[in-house]
Each structure stands twice: as structure tokens, then as C-alpha cells.
Amino acid sequence: MFVENICKIPFLLPALTTVPVLPIVLHLFGRTVFAEANPAVAAYVWLYERLIPPVYRGLHFVALSDSTARDLERRGVRASGMDVIPPGLDFDRYQARNGVAKSHVPLLVYVGRLKRYKRIDIVLRAFARVRRELPAARLAIIGKGDDRPRLEALTHSLGLSPAVSFEGFVSEDEKIGWLRRAHVVVYPSPKEGWGISTTEAAACGTPVLASDSEGLRDAVSHGVSGLLVPHEDVDRWARQMVDLLTNDQLRDQLSVGSLSWVRRFDWDAGAPRLQQIIETIAAGTGRERGDR
Secondary structure (H helix, E strand, O other): OEEEEEEOOOOOHHHOOOOOEEEEEEEOOHHHHHHOOOHHHHHHHHHHHOOHHHHOOOOEEEEOOHHHHHHHHHOOOOOOEEEEOOOOEOOOOOOOOOOOOOOOOOEEEEEOOOOHHHOHHHHHHHHHHHHHHOOOOEEEEEOOOOOHHHHHHHHHHOOOOOOEEEEEOOOHHHHHHHHHHOOEEEEOOOEOOOOHHHHHHHHOOOOEEEEOOEOHHHHOOEOOOEEEEOOOOHHHHHHHHHHHHHOHHHHHHHHHHHHHHHHHOEHHHHHHHHHHHHHHHHHHHOOOHHHO
């Protein structure tokens, strides 16, 4: 059998083989691709994703989140079954450590790729307002991507260069260190399959401030592991940043909640479910090519 990892552009394997296929859908762009690529490329990706319902009709799907499962249903996917299996974490590595001090200054951290569609500019614009109230606050942007020059230019134009650091790609251990030292981890994307750094932050006991958008509302439990805010509302982003950075009681409450919330994302729970699905389909109970 084939296990096809669908992340934005599908391979359309069911049209090419009679062997059983299990599509595992991590993330679909939808219209957000037009915020990332030029119109020609964006239209290509958007149209290609529209081939998923007819080509994969009748197959069993695995989705990374409830949001992704609902996205597939809205697109007209008629699946024989739909399982949601969220990503797990290595809790031997991702954990809160006693003795690891938070930053001595109010610290916000973003961890992820630097892509235009992820809208890191929202965080920068909100952070400019935060600095008016908290001039000691700092923002660290962890990750690499082709949107970095634009974001650096925006940082400079907002007068934030002394308070914002672009750390680039870092090792896993360095990333965990940033997640532990941060007071708040921010994630402003308009659409995700999940947003793994939000659960990594939760495992380190650090609250998350994220967009109330597909995928992120699955990964972040509002009021438990963090707070969700309207995606493009810069004023709300700024107010919540200030609140989280100054309200120790709220931050401690979310830190405790995040450590409890994140325990459900354990590979030992998800892996056996996925193994059972794979074995069932490999045994021949999945849809055959001739059944279409």
C-alpha cells in the first residue's frame, strides 16, 4: 500500500495505481496561498487542491486536526472514514524544567518558518504598540524563510530594531531553550494544519497567544493553554500581549493549564491508532481502484 502525505499539493496517487492508498492530510492552503505566491502559482496550487475530492473519493482519510477534517468535508470529500490523529511530542525532550529561568525582560518568541502567509507582520505591528507601554519588552523570531528581508525592513521602519532579534534556524536544543525562557509564544497564522510549535511551547509550560484560525484553535485550548485572538486585529493582539506580559497570575494559570492540556498529544496514544488503520487498509479492506 501507499501512505500519501498530503501537505498542500497532492500527488494524486489513486489515479496512478491500483494499490490501496491511505491519504494523511497535514495541511491544505485553500485561498491563503494567494497571500504567499504570485497569482499564477497560487492559482495552480488552489486548482490542484480542488482535485482531491474526485480523485480520492471513497478512501479512508487521516487528518491532522478537526479543522483539517472539516476543511476536507467542506471541499466535498466523500471518505469511507475520517480519523483525526494529532501530532505527538517527545516528552523526554519537551518539558518544563525547574531551574530554567524566564528571561529577565518581558520576552515574546515566534518559532516557525518565515513565510508571508504566516503574517508575522501582525506580531511586529502589535509589538510596536506593546513597546509604548513596556519599553523593556523584547521579541525573538526563530526560524528561516524567504519573508525575512521584508520582515526585517518592517522591523526597521517601525523603529523596533533594538528590540527584535532574528535568530534564524536554530538547533532543537536551542529552540527548546527559547521556548522555556519565553514568557509568551506567539503564532499569528491565518490557517494551519496544526501549528506544532504551539504544543511544543505548552510542553515547556509557556502560554501561547495565537490567531483564532483553523488548526491553531485545535492546537491551543483558549483559556487553558493560551489565548486565541481574531487573526488580523492588531489592537487585540497588542492588548493581549501586554496583559500576558504583565499579569503574572494569568500567565501562571495558563502555564499550569498548558502542562495538563499537552499530555494528550503523546505518540504512545496516536501511533497505535495509526498503525491499526494502516494494517487494516494494507490487508485489503480499503477501496480498490475499480470501485471508483
